Each structure stands twice: as C-alpha cells, then as structure tokens.
Amino acid sequence: MAQTASNMVALGTTAPDFYLKDTNxxxxxxxKDTKGELGTLVIFMCNHCPYVLHVLEELxxxxxxxxxxxxxxxxxxxxxxxxxxxxxxxxxxxFAFTHNFNFPYLYDETQEVAQKYQAACTPDFYLFDKRDRLVYRGQLDDSRPGNGIPLSGTDLRNAIDGVIYNRRISNDQKPSIGCNIKWKK
Structure with a gap:
C-alpha cells in the first residue's frame, strides 16, 4: 500500500463550495445543503481504499x-x-447502501472539488466551524491498517467536540494517511 499524507491546508480557510450529485x-x-448548524465535516474517501475500509466502522x-x-x-x-x-x-x-450511510456520498467526476480542497488522500478529513472556517484537517486517529493500534477516532472526535462545545482546538494536528486520490491523466 502506498501511503500519501494529506495536505495541511491553512487553518481558517473558508470551505470551498461545491455542487455535486449524491449517489444515495x-x-x-x-x-450549504450539507452544512450543519454547528459545523461541517467533509470527508474525501472512496470504496476500495484499504485505509478507508480500515476506518469505516469508526467513521x-x-x-x-x-x-x-x-x-x-x-x-x-x-x-x-x-x-x-x-x-x-x-x-x-x-457501497453507501451496504454500509448504511446516513449522510450524502457525492461524486466529484471532474475532480474540481478535490482540487479546491487540496485533497490528497483517502480518507482526508476537513472540519469547518459554523462560520465555515477550517478548524481541523488531519487524521482520524493513530490507527493504520496493520499497525495494531485500535480505532478510536480520538483526533477527529476531539476536534468535533471542540466545535460543538466551543473549546479550543489544538493547531498541532497530524495529517491523515491513506491512498492517493486517483487523478485523471
């Protein structure tokens, strides 16, 4: 498995807009249609990536x-x-039906949205606050396929709790690691 780290986009960046078809x-x-009252989590993922499959249950x-x-x-x-x-x-x-997704799973056919977000890998997590400002980008937790560390979602959960409860979110964030996005040639 080739490992690709997420790009650590500047915190405070405004969420890029998109208009994509939901496969569900x-x-x-x-x-705006997917935005939450307190914040929004945008996840770049795919069906076949072993890193996505590894974290799917916790996600x-x-x-x-x-x-x-x-x-x-x-x-x-x-x-x-x-x-x-x-x-x-x-x-x-x-895939969404089989795994009971209760959130939209959008298809970015042109790859323009991934480029706007500077997404690099799957999974790649971007958490925005209620003002649509980036407050977290990085890993779910320290677990990776084969490293023996159990899934906890600690890093992402702490960031989401920070958004919900108006707590300070540390700027010391580790990049996500996964498969590279499969770019068109």
Missing amino acids: SNDWLSY LMIANDYRIQGIGIVAISSNDALTYPQDGPVQMAE
Missing part, C-alpha cells in the same frame, strides 16, 4: 454520534472512475 439520493447538493459511528448534535457530514469521492471503476457512482451507491 440522486439529488444535486451544495456545501460511521462518528457520523451517527455527531450528526444529531448539529454537525453536517458529507463524503466525496473524486477518484477517476474510468481507471478505478469500483469507485464509480453506481458502485458508490451500492
């Missing part, structure tokens, strides 16, 4: 725990579906 509902959604628990507390959650796949057909929109819908 077939609706077209913007950032779904985080979505269930925080969605009802005012955090908007949206996942986006930007992989080239011609080269990686398992990451196409039909397969995304099946």
